[in-house]
Amino acid sequence: MTYRGRLTAGLFMLAALAAGQAQAQKVTLTIESWRNDDLKIWRDSIIPTFEKQYPNIHVVFSPSAPTEYNAVVEAKLKGGTAGDILACRPFDASLSLYKAKYLTSLNGLAGMKNFSSVAKAAWSTDDGKVTFCVPTAAVIHGFLYNKAAFKEAGVSVPKTEKEFLAALEKIKAGTKYVPLVMGTKDQWESATMGYQNIGPTLWSGEKGRLGLLKGTAQYNKGGFLQAFEALGRWRPYLQAGYQALAYPDAQNVFAQGRGAIYPAGSWDIATFRTMNPKLDLGAFAPYTFTSGQQCVIDDHPDIGFGLNAASKNQAAAKTFLSWMAGPEFARLYANALPGFYPLANVSYKVNDPVAQQFLDWRKTCGASFRSSYQLLSRNANPNNENDLWNASSQLLNGKMTPKQAADFVQKNLASWYAPQKGK
Missing domain, CATH: 3.40.190.10 (Periplasmic binding protein-like II)
Structure with a gap:
């Protein structure tokens, strides 16, 4: 070479x-x-x-x-x-x-x-x-419950609203436990763990949520109004003084084992595991309202x-x-x-059994997400998310009827969101 x-x-x-x-x-x-x-x-x-x-x-x-x-x-x-x-x-x-x-x-x-x-x-x-x-990643809405409270009251995990209210009544009448642990001081829980928790089943999940975006559904009609009515039925089972109860206060009440049912987001699981590892937690999905109805979770x-x-x-x-x-x-x-x-x-699969319960609901329930998050809260004032906080808490405080709460939210949304104007 x-x-x-x-x-x-x-x-x-x-x-x-x-x-x-x-x-x-x-x-x-x-x-x-x-x-x-x-x-x-x-x-x-x-x-x-x-x-x-x-x-x-x-x-x-x-x-x-x-x-x-x-x-x-x-x-x-x-x-x-x-x-x-x-x-x-x-x-x-x-x-x-x-x-x-x-x-x-x-x-x-x-x-x-x-x-x-x-x-x-x-x-x-x-x-x-x-x-x-x-x-x-997502968080899932549902309910946590104290197994000891359910055992003492002799109630089973509710699957329907009728069973849910009956369980609350039995716990209220026959035990020392607060039937339903949630406060309204911070407002957001009333909407997030209340209205947005049970509502998707009533407004058919994505069908209803997309209806709001298109202007074919309104907060003061159909499933959205029914959700305010259903939330109002929680009021007799909240603890005395719930109007002054902030989110951390409600967590403490439930973590100490003093409550029976806690309207929850899955993010609360790790909190309660840390606050009281001995608390025997269970979970159940948002309940249904009519025979044959499919549950819908806020995923x-x-x-x-x-x-x-x-x-x-x-x-x-x-x-x-x-x-x-x-x-x-x-x-x-x-x-x-x-x-x-x-x-x-x-x-x-997740290792925490209660976290796995929430996850399993994806197999049996439909899925949607909070109605106010896409498009509807882009306006600063009025703001749809803030209006839902306000209306849901005032409803539970007895300051608004379900219809008044629904009309308030709808009127404010229609004041600026074009597809809802005139509705």
């Missing part, structure tokens, strides 16, 4: 070696999130599991304080220093980032087929055509993850997001945070 030939061959070998070294170099992905309480879980469990399968991708979880997250991420995006992957709040906060071209479409991402249209709605455009974050979206459109590691970021859409991530996340449920339609 001539000198020139040897030189050419050597150059080819060096080029190949350089290419191989470049291919072997790790790509570092940074994840921005407001869940700073998750840092240990990501660092010790989620990231090591991913990196074991993808050794050339290194992941750094870099959370901010929850109250500062939106401002911090927006400033980083504008300055070009934001991470590759961004935790996405549901609905408007993330939609505004997509509209500003900070988030990119994930329609073609492998694994997105694992999510229903309901799961994707919180991170999609208004027309549903583009999804820009991987739906990650409410909480967090998703999206791709920073300016990331220099697009391929690696998509690999990570695809992995997040699969069963392995779901199993890890569900057990690390009991009561926060992966939104993917994949098989997984």
